[in-house]
Amino acid sequence: LVILGIETSCDDTAAAVVRSSGEILSQVVASQADLLARYGGVAPKMAEQAHAQVIDQVVQEALDKAQLTEKELTAVAVTIGPGLSLCLRVGVQKARKIAGRLNLPIVGVHHMEAHALVARLVEKKLQFPFLALLISGGHNLLVLARDLGHYIQLGTTVDDAIGEAYDKTAKWLGLDMRRSGGPAIEELAHEGDAEAVKFRVPMKQHKDCNFSYAGLKNQVRLEIEAQNINAEIPISSASSEDRGARANIAASFQRVAVLHLEEKCQRAIEWALKIEPSVKYLVASGGVASNKFVRSRLNQVVERNALQLLCPPPSLCTDNGVMIAWTGVEHFRVGRYDPPPPANEPEDAQLDLRPRWPLGEEYAEGRSDAR
Ligand code: ATP
Ligand code: FE
Numbered sequence: 001l002v003i004l005g006i007e008t009s010c011d012d013t014a015a016a017v018v019r020s021s022g023e024i025l026s027q028v029v030a031s032q033a034d035l036l037a038r039y040g041g042v043a044p045k046m047a048e049q050a051h052a053q054v055i056d057q058v059v060q061e062a063l064d065k066a067q068l069t070e071k072e073l074t075a076v077a078v079t080i081g082p083g084l085s086l087c088l089r090v091g092v093q094k095a096r097k098i099a100g101r102l103n104l105p106i107v108g109v110h111h112m113e114a115h116a117l118v119a120r121l122v123e124k125k126l127q128f129p130f131l132a133l134l135i136s137g138g139h140n141l142l143v144l145a146r147d148l149g150h151y152i153q154l155g156t157t158v159d160d161a162i163g164e165a166y167d168k169t170a171k172w173l174g175l176d177m178r179r180s181g182g183p184a185i186e187e188l189a190h191e192g193d194a195e196a197v198k199f200r201v202p203m204k205q206h207k208d209c210n211f212s213y214a215g216l217k218n219q220v221r222l223e224i225e226a227q228n229i230n231a232e233i234p235i236s237s238a239s240s241e242d243r244g245a246r247a248n249i250a251a252s253f254q255r256v257a258v259l260h261l262e263e264k265c266q267r268a269i270e271w272a273l274k275i276e277p278s279v280k281y282l283v284a285s286g287g288v289a290s291n292k293f294v295r296s297r298l299n300q301v302v303e304r305n306a307l308q309l310l311c312p313p314p315s316l317c318t319d320n321g322v323m324i325a326w327t328g329v330e331h332f333r334v335g336r337y338d339p340p341p342p343a344n345e346p347e348d349a350q351l352d353l354r355p356r357w358p359l360g361e362e363y364a365e366g367r368s369d370a371r
Helices: 033-039 044-065 085-102 111-122 162-172 181-189 214-226 240-275 292-304 322-333 364-369
Strands: 002-007 012-019 024-031 075-081 106-110 130-135 140-147 150-155 281-285 308-310
Touching (some): 002 044, 002 085, 012 044, 024 044, 044 085, 075 085, 075 322, 085 106, 106 111, 106 322, 111 130, 111 281, 111 322, 130 240, 162 181, 181 240, 214 240, 240 292, 281 292, 292 308
Parallel strands (some): 002 075, 075 106, 130 281, 281 308
Antiparallel strands (some): 002 012, 012 024, 130 140, 140 150
């Protein structure tokens, strides 16, 4: 099997070609980070245009780099949700155009399932069931993957995801936003004292596996205001005292943001082992899982529980086409795919897009445990 994967659910346009053996034949990502930095956030219409501008080029490059002809492809996999529907549409239309022309089946992929399953490409030993912590800009999920396509959601965020808190903290601290905020905070935190500011750990009193980052984000904003830190002055021009103050906030924020992950992962491990005693791995994936501090703290949690941590390499943690192609492989192998679309599908054809699409069912017993 050789599968082309296409991803346009958020702000990266990505494509990749992957073999069912797990061999990555090519991987291309065009990021909208520059656009985001200039306008301070994703505007759906702008993101759609940015995807539309580069999609042909990104997919062609992925096919060229894979050094195969289109005829050698088995199927096309594409993210159909969750995400911005305007953006999803760009990828799905492209996928259907190629699949229609080459008479290839289509696999519609769940973006968050792909973040989790790519760990099985990285580590062939990873069998179901396993526990996954999926942490990115828009999601904060704890999921028990019982089998392919069978997930139980143990926890989610009640407001913001951790990546959103990293991004806003970076913005308010005047960090360079030409790349995403997470790596900038991670780097600055090395210079700071994580005990300098006492932020409260969110949701201490809740005995469930849910997350909340809006309150922490707000605590950070108030602290930045109280210390008169001016985001208009980029950190590169800040005095050394000012820089030190910013580094202390970055380090203190990161420590508490990750403590919140640690506490909920500990509880999720307990829940997961009750449901599936054979769980051996915690997979951490999504953009924030590329953070070294996050990885080292999660490692301590899993070791305490005699489990193992599995994090894909950073390029497979942030949004990418490989995870979509790989999830295509997994589903195709068990016969889950759609027949080829018509060769000349009209532009305005109804498409199966799922902007809001939960990953698996909620863990109902968890709610009663939590009381
Ligand atoms: P979704 O939520 O739909 O999965 P996303 O657009 O957030 O999509 P990802 O690429 O998975 O996509 O994650 C991006 C997020 O990860 C951003 O919030 C970014 O700041 C964060 N991130 C990336 N690298 C790091 C890092 N080293 N430390 C902390 N956060 C990071
Ligand atoms: Fe993502």
